[in-house]
Amino acid sequence: PVPTERVPILVGGHGAPAVLIDGVLRRPTPVECERLQGFPDGYTNIPWTKGRTPDALRYKALGNTMAVPVMAWLGKRIQEIQ
Numbered sequence: 001p002v003p004t005e006r007v008p009i010l011v012g013g014h015g016a017p018a019v020l021i022d023g024v025l026r027r028p029t030p031v032e033c034e035r036l037q038g039f040p041d042g043y044t045n046i047p048w049t050k051g052r053t054p055d056a057l058r059y060k061a062l063g064n065t066m067a068v069p070v071m072a073w074l075g076k077r078i079q080e081i082q
Contacts, residue, residue: 030058038068 018025019032028036034043044058 030055030062033059033062036067037062037065038070039065 017028017033019028030044031041034041039062044061045053046057046061048054048057
C-alpha cells in the first residue's frame with residue numbers, strides 16, 4: 001500500500017536504496033545519504049581534478065563507511081564494559 005501523505009520512505013531493492021514519495025521511487029542524493037549516515041552535508045564532496053566530484057564516487061565512499069551514530073553507540077558500549 002502506498003501512503004497518501006507526502007512522507008518519504010526509505011526502501012531497499014536490488015542492492016540500492018530508494019526513496020518512495022507519492023508512489024514514485026527515486027535514488028537518494030549523495031547529500032541525503034550523508035545525512036542518513038550521520039555525516040555533515042558535503043562530507044564526500046572531495047577535491048576532484050575535473051571539477052565536481054562524480055556522484056558514483058560519492059556513493060562508493062559512503063558505501064565504504066560506517067554510520068557515525070552506530071559507531072558512537074558501539075564506542076560507548078565498549079567503554080561501559082571496560
